[in-house]
Amino acid sequence: MKKNIFLRVAIMLCPVISFMTSGCVEKKQTAGKPVVTSIQADTTVSLKPDIDQSPTCQIHLDFMYLKPYSESDSISQKINATLQRAFFKSNLAGLSPEIFIDSVRQRYVSGYKNDLLKYYEADLHNKVSAEDIPQWYNYEYEITSELNAGRDSIWNYTVTTFQNTGGAHPNTWGKWTNIDPTTGSELTKKEVFAPGADATICNLILKQLINEANTRLETDTISCIEGLQAAGILLDTDLYIPDNFLLQEDGVTFLYNRYEIAPYSMGDFQLTVPYTEIETFLQNTPHR
Numbered sequence: 633m634k635k636n637i638f639l640r641v642a643i644m645l646c647p648v649i650s651f652m653t654s655g656c657v658e659k660k661q662t663a664g665k666p667v668v669t670s671i672q673a674d675t676t677v678s679l680k681p682d683i684d685q686s687p688t689c690q691i692h693l694d695f696m697y698l699k700p701y702s703e704s705d706s707i708s709q710k711i712n713a714t715l716q717r718a719f720f721k722s723n724l725a726g727l728s729p730e731i732f733i734d735s736v737r738q739r740y741v742s743g744y745k746n747d748l749l750k751y752y753e754a755d756l757h758n759k760v761s762a763e764d765i766p767q768w769y770n771y772e773y774e775i776t777s778e779l780n781a782g783r784d785s786i787w788n789y790t791v792t793t794f795q796n797t798g799g800a801h802p803n804t805w806g807k808w809t810n811i812d813p814t815t816g817s818e819l820t821k822k823e824v825f826a827p828g829a830d831a832t833i834c835n836l837i838l839k840q841l842i843n844e845a846n847t848r849l850e851t852d853t854i855s856c857i858e859g860l861q862a863a864g865i866l867l868d869t870d871l872y873i874p875d876n877f878l879l880q881e882d883g884v885t886f887l888y889n890r891y892e893i894a895p896y897s898m899g900d901f902q903l904t905v906p907y908t909e910i911e912t913f914l915q916n917t918p919h920r
Contacts, residue, residue, distance in 0.1 A: 687769035710816025768798025787811035
């Protein structure tokens, strides 16, 4: 996730907040069907508004959800609560999209000030010049999401979080969720994959991982776990079925975030096993 999607604005004396509701509508609302829509919030907040050149925290949020087709559309409301829990792990689920996204924004603003304000005030007290104030006082957050229909109308929800909070480098990670269109609940690994099939499924994933490693490293010499380990992959862990997976149209895609199976420099791994290979090891999934 590139940082340059943030709007570069001048240092403000107070938080600047903008909202756009009902954005990114993919299609018109039709009777009896919800529609995928989104709401965004962009904020630049100063760590100490009364100080010139105060450090800032930039926050960009883009929450995709379902617009119910009527007040009686309880399934869409349940789905949205599941989406909210995936978007931001906190006790905020069940709020309206507008209140939810503003609550998430406020959590980040409060966390920024709680984490850094006392240190910044200490630097000011010690008369540290503006030029010598550490750059890690400037934070950036971005959470974006995508909502699409996958296999059997199961909702595929992906949340991507970027943060730059003064560490050695920024970090980006994903949270993937499959949602039962008939109940609004998340489909877990236990509900999707057949009992006792973990080892076989991992072997199917391993084949895709080897192919991906060969592609990235522009070679065809990797053919086993030892070859992956020589390339820096699976050094500290055995291969496993991750919690992040999507039941897409053509296959099951598994997400391994940075650090999970490889060093940060190699990025994440998104590995798709076709249904022709994995179908036998899936339990029944809901149909709409």
